[in-house]
Amino acid sequence: xxxxxxLSGVGGQGIVSIAATISMAALxxxxxxxxxxxxxxxxxxxxxxxxxxxxxxxxxxxxIPLGKADLIISVEPMESLRYLPWLSENGWLVTxxxxxxxxxxxPDLKEILGEIEKLPHHIAINADEIARQVKSPxxxxxxxxxxxxxxxxxxYGFLESGIKKIFGKKGEKVVQLNIDxxxxxxxxxxxxxxx
Amino acid sequence: xxxxxxLGAEAIAQGAIDGGMSGIYAYPGTPSTExxxxxxxxxxxxxRNIHRQWSANEKTAMEAALGMxxxxxxxxxxxxxxxxxxxxxxxINSAITGxxxxxxxxxxxxxxxxxxxxxxxxxxxxxxxxxxILEPSNQQEAYDLAYEGFDLSEKYKVPVLLxxxxxLSHSRAGIERQPLKSENKISYPEDPIxxxxxxxxxxxxxxxxxxxxxLLEQASENSDYNTYxxxxxxxxxxxxxxxxxxxxxxxxxxxxxxxxxxxxxQYPIPYSKIEKIVNECERILVLEDxxxxxxxxxxxxxxINSKIIGRLNGIIPRDGExxxxxxxxALGKEVKIYHSVPEIVKNRPxxxxxxxxxxxxxxxxxxxxxxxxxxxxFSDIGCYTLGALPxxxxxxxxxxxxxxxxxxxxxxxxxxxPSVAVIGDSTFTHSGMTALLDCxxxxxxxxxxxxxxxxxxxxxxxxxxxxxxxxxxxxxxxVKPEHVRVLxxxxxxxxxxxxxxxxxxxxxxxxxxxxxxxxIQTATKTKKEIKVKNVEVQS
Numbered sequence: 001x002x003x004x005x006x007l008s009g010v011g012g013q014g015i016v017s018i019a020a021t022i023s024m025a026a027l028x029x030x031x032x033x034x035x036x037x038x039x040x041x042x043x044x045x046x047x048x049x050x051x052x053x054x055x056x057x058x059x060x061x062x063x064i065p066l067g068k069a070d071l072i073i074s075v076e077p078m079e080s081l082r083y084l085p086w087l088s089e090n091g092w093l094v095t096x097x098x099x100x101x102x103x104x105x106x107p108d109l110k111e112i113l114g115e116i117e118k119l120p121h122h123i124a125i126n127a128d129e130i131a132r133q134v135k136s137p138x139x140x141x142x143x144x145x146x147x148x149x150x151x152x153x154x155x156y157g158f159l160e161s162g163i164k165k166i167f168g169k170k171g172e173k174v175v176q177l178n179i180d181x182x183x184x185x186x187x188x189x190x191x192x193x194x195x
Numbered sequence: 196x197x198x199x200x201x202l203g204a205e206a207i208a209q210g211a212i213d214g215g216m217s218g219i220y221a222y223p224g225t226p227s228t229e230x231x232x233x234x235x236x237x238x239x240x241x242x243r244n245i246h247r248q249w250s251a252n253e254k255t256a257m258e259a260a261l262g263m264x265x266x267x268x269x270x271x272x273x274x275x276x277x278x279x280x281x282x283x284x285x286x287i288n289s290a291i292t293g294x295x296x297x298x299x300x301x302x303x304x305x306x307x308x309x310x311x312x313x314x315x316x317x318x319x320x321x322x323x324x325x326x327x328i329l330e331p332s333n334q335q336e337a338y339d340l341a342y343e344g345f346d347l348s349e350k351y352k353v354p355v356l357l358x359x360x361x362x363l364s365h366s367r368a369g370i371e372r373q374p375l376k377s378e379n380k381i382s383y384p385e386d387p388i389x390x391x392x393x394x395x396x397x398x399x400x401x402x403x404x405x406x407x408x409x410l411l412e413q414a415s416e417n418s419d420y421n422t423y424x425x426x427x428x429x430x431x432x433x434x435x436x437x438x439x440x441x442x443x444x445x446x447x448x449x450x451x452x453x454x455x456x457x458x459x460x461q462y463p464i465p466y467s468k469i470e471k472i473v474n475e476c477e478r479i480l481v482l483e484d485x486x487x488x489x490x491x492x493x494x495x496x497x498x499i500n501s502k503i504i505g506r507l508n509g510i511i512p513r514d515g516e517x518x519x520x521x522x523x524x525a526l527g528k529e530v531k532i533y534h535s536v537p538e539i540v541k542n543r544p545x546x547x548x549x550x551x552x553x554x555x556x557x558x559x560x561x562x563x564x565x566x567x568x569x570x571x572x573f574s575d576i577g578c579y580t581l582g583a584l585p586x587x588x589x590x591x592x593x594x595x596x597x598x599x600x601x602x603x604x605x606x607x608x609x610x611x612x613p614s615v616a617v618i619g620d621s622t623f624t625h626s627g628m629t630a631l632l633d634c635x636x637x638x639x640x641x642x643x644x645x646x647x648x649x650x651x652x653x654x655x656x657x658x659x660x661x662x663x664x665x666x667x668x669x670x671x672x673x674v675k676p677e678h679v680r681v682l683x684x685x686x687x688x689x690x691x692x693x694x695x696x697x698x699x700x701x702x703x704x705x706x707x708x709x710x711x712x713x714x715i716q717t718a719t720k721t722k723k724e725i726k727v728k729n730v731e732v733q734s
Contacts, residue, residue, distance in 0.1 A: 011545065027200050027369060036366035037202070038309075039225055039655070044578065046545035051366075061445035062366035062438070065519040067531045078541070084534035102546065107539040115537040 001031065002057070003153040004064045006083045007050040009075035010100045011043040017166075018073060018145045019052050025154060025162035026054040036062045045102050047079055054154065073148045075127070075141060076100045077112045084119075093119050094148040094189065096127040096140065123147050123189050130184050139181035146185025150193060156186065198369035201233075203359055206334045206370050207273075207301055208233035210341030215376035217268035217296070218246030220256035222625060223654035224275030225310035226364040227303035231273055232657075243378065246270075249651075251660050252596070252625040253278035257285040257300070264298040264354075265390060267382030269345045276304040276317050281596065281626065283320070289354050290324040291400045292390045296379050297345030298354040303364045306485050307516035310361075310653075312576070312595070314514065316485035321356035321462065325404055327411050328356045328462035329420070330437035334368040336420065336460060342373050347414070351407055360484045362516065363438050412463045420460035423468050428453040431526075432476030434469070435459070436489055438517070439482035445519040446526055464489060473502075480525060481505035484517040546581060552712035553579040555684035556646050557587045559692035560617070564589075567613055567700055573606065575599040575627075577619035578652045590617060597626025603641045604634050613700040616643045620661035621651040628668060631705070635673035640703045642696075645669075646684075648714035656717040669707045678706035685712065 005022070007015040019035050026033050036051040051064045066085050072093045074080030080095035087093060095116060099109055116124050127143040136142075142163070149156055160179055167175045201209060208230045211219065221231040234240045234247045246263070250256035253274040260272035274282060279302050286300060302320075305311040321328035329344055331337040340357060348355045388396055415421055426432075432455045435443045440458045444450040457472045459465070473479055473493070479502055481490040487506040494503045504510050510525045511517070520530045547554050557579075564572065574580060574590035575598060582589040592602055599616035607614035618627050623645050634641050647665055651657040661668070669679050680695050682688065692710065699706040 010543065023200055023367060027198065032369070033200065034366055034368050035200075036362060039229070039365050044545040044548060044581065045543075047543040058450065059368075060441045060443075060450060061519045062362050062368075062441065063518050065445060065523065065530070067533055078539075079543070081537050081540045084536055085532045087534050089531075089533045103541060103543055105541050107541060111539050115539065119534065 001153050002055040003053070003071060004069045005052040005071045005073060005152070006064065006069045006086050007052060007073050008079040008083050009048060010079060010102065011038070011046050011048045013075050013100065014141055015048060015050055015075055017141050018075075019050050021142075021145055021159060021162045021166055022052060022054065022152070022154070024165050025158035028161060028165070029158055031056060032059045034059045034062045047082060049083055070153070071148060071151050073144055075144055077109065077116065077124070078107065081112065081115055090121065092151040093122040094144065094151065095122070095124055096144055097124050098126060098128040098140075123192055125185065125188050127185065130188060131181055134180045134184045136177035136181045139178050142178045142181035143185035146182035147189040149182070149186045150189050198371055200367050201334060201338075201370045202229055202365060202367050203331070203334045203337045203363035204229035204303070204365070205233040206338040207341040207357065207359070208237070209370065209372065210338040211271045211299065212237055212239050212245065213373055213375050214342040214345050215269050215378050216245060216271055216345070217378045218260065218263045218270045219273065220246070220250050220260045220270065221273040222250050222252050222256055222278060223651050223657045224278050224303075225654055226305055226361040227273045227275045227278070227301065228654045228657070229364070230301060239375065249657055249660070253282035254285055257282035257289070260298060261285060261289050261292070261294075264294040264296040265384060266296065268296040268379045269298075270296060271299045271301055271341070273301040273303075275311065276302055276315050277311060277313065277595065278302070279317055279320055286320065286354075287324050288392060290326050290404055291392060291397055293352040293400065293403070294348055294354055295382065295384045295389075297348035299341065299344045299348060299357050300354050301341070301357040301359070304358065304360045304485055306360055312593070314485070316488055317356065317358050318462065318485065318488045321358065324354075324356070325408060326353045326356055327351070327414065328358055330358045330460050330462070331363065332437050332440040332458065332460060334363065334366070334370055337363060338370050338372070340420070340460070351411060351414070353404070353407070358437070360438060360516070362484070408463070412466060415461045415463050415465040416467055418461040418465070420458075421465045421468060422458045423471065424452070424456040424458070426453050426455040429455060429476045430478065432457070432472040432479045434472065434479060434481045434489060436483040438484050439522070442517055442519045442522040443482055446523050446528060459489065464492060469493070478502045478504060480510070482511070482517065482522060482525070544584060546584070547578060548715050550715040551578070552648055552684040552710060552715075553582060553646055555686060555689070556644065556692065556710045557582045557589045558686075559684070559689055559696060560615070560644070561587060561589050563693050563696040563700065564615075566697070571606070571611055571613060572615045572617060573599040573602040574616070575618040575622045576653075577622050579617060579619055579646050582617070596622055597630050600627050600630035600641065600643055601633065603643070604630070604639050607639050607641050612640065614641050615700070616641060618643065618645055619652070620645055620647040620649060620665060621659040623665070624660040624668070628672060631669065631674070631707070632672050634705045638704050640705070642699050642702075642706050642708065644708045644710065647709050647711040649711070650714045650717045652714045652716060656714060656720070665709055674705050674707050678702060678704065680706070680708045682708060682710040683712060684710035
């Protein structure tokens, strides 16, 4: 059991919540974890990434080597492309298609989606829209985690218990909204991964 | 015992708490901030009432920690690498005074300058002060070395430098704890003049420090953290310092390196272990996250040891953070890349938040400066440094904490009119007050804008010592009350801000303009969080 994951997005989008859920799930199951984060200046609306590694065996490096990531999970489409050199030959890219535009030269969204389409293994999902559909509009990150879940070397049930552990303090309702979002993302990915 | 999932920074905090620490002193600075924040929120720390408030700057933090050590208790002081420059006077002299209670100086270096002005390597400072340096390779070692560092400090009666880099500080892993130790009781130093560095006593103390150097070297030789791993392929031996050891093992499946490896986590450099690996192997690759600190010592000026390779011979880049790929290439391994970044991907640099007060003051300042000319604005370290980027391009310097005011003074002395400083509230109380006093002393014509968002924003919104007392500080330092002007930086007051700026820029003396509006990040935190924080500040 081993997953090397790059999480990407824009500072403030909360990619750490995805990382924390996976890590919590892994910790509960006595797996080894390394979760590298970005703090400080880049958090202010800049490109951010997190390297997340889980494994049954001891993990050496906090950083994933180039060409070795099993999965890129991105909450922003252009940011999903920035870390492609880390993606392994047969790795999956799972990205939100809702752009976060805070730079004047943001490229045409169609061109970005076109680049994503070129990859052999990818899931492009409008996580914001799906989060709204399941009436959990603030849980788009959990939709993304759900969409990535079929490609994680971690039983799905672990993720639900990770959510319970992390959001438990905020009450049953918040936990359920997040689990609904997680499920919706997962269903979308399972349906689309065959195509 | 249940494992805790902690950042390297947090592991150090937990290790220090469990190791019987009575006080932590720090000024926020990436990548060190989370150490103190963890202590501030830790249950044991709150129950024990471990000192955990922020200090005005790294120097005051270092001195207060030394004072706690004087009183026989265990203390930690934390800072980012450039913070040690600020604290250097106290730091170097603390090695001469020695300690009473255990004292750990934790410094987080930032190779690749993710959030810094330089990538200086604090191990040089540790060697300069002639004290032990600890450099953990992973989060567990970070915990253990913080826990055990107090014993080391008390054994040799000197402070200990605990050095980490960004990657370890900001990466999480599972940590196993050791039993919680009790705190030291108050005890005075045996020698009442131990801390009196009058030359006559300082000379004695310094000889004492020199005398224990061989003991510190012996401690390194015997340290469980400096491990020699035998290997059959002796065409290459590898010396891996701190986190570099992880990057090395990443390149060997099952963590089985065929070459002899010396892992270093405690300094001074363990001489006989180095001698052994150097004599045994044909070439020696030195891996360190930072400057070529060990490599340079091994090569020497005459480079007699030409079999030493690393950053100095170019097999590893001379600057920047280490990573598994750089190490792979240094080992002659191929790094395969399967997908490249499409050309349409654009840079996305950090920016001032939408709704941030610094935006409004830069808009007003830029409009006003159109009348006065370009390149007359000196700035400082903080979120507002982002005013150097488009669309503002509003500032012309960012050097070190507080330098905006003093550089503006020097430029004014040279004849530049008007000469403007832009500094944040927390940076002002960190190192700007004495600079302002220099201006007052000569009534230098400078306009100092203290952009007051009532927090230490860049590092995540820690309390600012300036909050609620800025005008009093400025007037107390001697700025004329009529030239201390408070503004509300909002788009609707733009014209008024321009008018006040124009008036003060035309004034031939010291003026201070304080645009005041709370940081948009701290303002949008939930009421509940703010409540919790207030309770903590009062405790």
